[in-house]
Amino acid sequence: MYKRKIYLFGISSGLIMMIALCATAVSAYLTQNNLEQSNTAQTLLAEHQKLSSISYRMFKQLTDELIFGESANQAIIRNKQALIAQSLDKIRTLEQQQRQALGSQMTAGSVEDTDELAALINAIISEFKAITAAYTNTPLDQQYRLQTLLEVKIDNEFREAINAAVVRQGNVVSAINAKIETLNTAIIWFAVGVALFAMPCIILACYWLFNQLYQPLTILNNGTKAIAAGDYQQRLPETLDSEFYQLVKSLNLLASKLAEHESKAEQSRKQLEFEVEQRTREISQVNEQLTKIDSRRRQFLADVSHELRTPLTIIRGEAQVTLRQPSAAETVYRETLNSILVQAVNLSDLVDDLLLLARAELSRLQLDMSCQPIGEFIQLQVSQWQRVHDERQFTLEIEDDLKMIKLYFDPQRIKQVVAILLDNACKYSPPQSPVKVFAREEKSRFCIEIKDFGEGISPSDINHIFERFVRFKHKSEGLGLGLAIAKAIVEAHDGDIQVNSTLGEGTTFQIYLPMEAVS
Structure with missing residues (x-):
């Protein structure tokens, strides 16, 4: 998925570049085509102007031939005729190319008018030759035929024909230039439109790609920071790209294990606190019990001392009293011995009882x-x-x-x-x-x-x-x-x-x- 997003971005960018390159190629092709058509139209216009210039010079040479003789300027006239023929051929060729490129509607009359113009030039040349061949001594200004040739054929028909051809070709040049200008304007606006469309798309695509590439890293960064901070309940979403699935799964498993260890540690801590508190309480109870036992031991020693002192005091007193008497009857001795015996028996019983308790405490009874x-x-x-x-x-x-x-x-x-x-x-x-x-x-x-x-x-x-x-x-x-x-x-x-x-x-x-x- 992560690679797919990069591939998607690359494909989209490449598609936009292909569209731009195709548009550039089409624009270049159209521009080149229009430039070629403009060059053809300019060449045609120049050829018409050249044809006009050569024709007028040739007409002047033919007029001079009538004035100065039949042999005058023949080489120049032939040269001019060859140039006119070359120019007409070139004009026909270019007009055919122009008609194929622009169509018959835009170039209407161009090929046909050229044929008529060539026929008119040939007719004028033929008329000059005919007049020259029929030359008489009649003054030229009185010759009606020559006058008609010069005024009607050359000044009117030829001039109108050549001017019409030049004007027509000039219109073609203007139309082509207008078309080129329109195309250039369209190319400029298309480029502006493409730029206005492509730039937001590229920005949005870059923003989308940045988010798609950076968002998983941000989620992973925030998740790992939360886990590192001790939030073991944090879970990373497993809906991220497949490239991050194993990493997210491992981090979630790590968080689960850390949470489990934390829970066990918390339970152990509470258990330890409970046990410490219980042991402290038990120690306090044992200490209190030991204090009581020690107190009872002191009391026990005091009581034993007291209980032992009484019979011993009686025994000692009876013995001392009897021994102080210088002589005593048997009855006195017997009473003393009986008293001593009773106290000795009491002492023996007391010692037996204490010994029994001591053995019982030591589990030796x-x-x-x-x-x-x-x-x-x-x-x-x-x-x-x-x-x-x-x-x-x-x-x-x-x-x-x-x-x-x-x-x-x-x-x-x-x-x-x-x-x-x-x-x-x-x-x-x-x-x-x-x-x-x-x-x-x-x-x-x-x-x-x-x-x-x-x-x-x-x-x-x-x-x-x-x-x-x-x-x-x-x-x-x-x-x-x-x-x-x-x-x-x-x-x-x-x-x-x-x-x-x-x-x-x-x-x-x-x-x-x-x-x-x-x-």
Whole structure:
């Protein structure tokens, strides 16, 4: 298409040049033809004038012959006759050419008048010869025949004939000159018209070709600048010339790939920002959690120090008091040793609890797993607590098909968990209020639910209920490690422990143990 436009422009320009050259050639041909016709007419006019001059001189010589004798000027007369014959022949030839070129209408009478003129000249010459042959002694001015020849034939007929021929040929020359002038004027106006027509056409054609050649380059330039500036949605039109199709297709493909990469980069950036924000949030949460853990660690060390100091102080005090006595009865020593033993047992229990929590955190809590009927196990625990707390009613509700189901668990550790929860239920509920225990299957897990009807736990405290050394303000018994130990033991069994509480209505703990190992 691009080459086709150039070819079209070249063909159009060549056509205009051909028209101009053809017009020039036609004008040159017409001009040459008119010039040839003008030269012929001018030559004819000159020959007529020459014929007139030669004829009059010859007539003068013939007149002199009558005056001076028959032998006078014969050679000159013959020479003049030959010249007249040559001139007449040339006139006839030129008139024939002129008639063929101009037509019989424009040259009417030319050939015929020449014949009449030649006949008149011959007649005049013959009359001169006849008069000369019949010469007498009569005076010439009295000779009527000679007078008629000179006045009628020469002065009237010949002069009128030669003048008519000259005038007629002069008209032909004028007509040809007018025709030449008209042709020249037409050529000039044609040239002006061609110029006036050709110049706008050439300007418009150049403007069209410039636009056709420059427009694709402008579109490509603007498109590449837009793509280079980052506008990857820019698409170049594929309707350009076929020479640019592959280039436009490649640029559009490049823009598409750049847009795709830009989109992926934007998505990656947003994903990175999201991940950074998420990681920052997680780090902030972890940092906050670490801060809380550090705070709890400090509190834990303070609580451990406090809990260890009390029995150690009692042990040291009992020992010091006993040792200060110079002599003491066996009963005193026994009381002192019993007190020291009780405190040592408390210390041992505290150390065991802390060691259990430490091992649980390190995933090193050792469990003595065995397959036992879980229903009988729970029934036994409830019965034992009922005997210890006979003033409170303990009830157990378990589905019949779950009573003999067996699970893999550590009986001592689960017994410890149940004991912690039943002890808390008794501790934080009125003495006469019941404690209900439920056993059921829930979502492929075995659930042990212990519910009391005490004061309940506030929402602010329930979020920290499984933390170490957490104790309610209105109760001071215990070290606050029971629920933390219970959570550690249950999670060591791949289970879960949850709590729900409503102030004034009571608290419910759920222990979830996996049932995948049921036999």
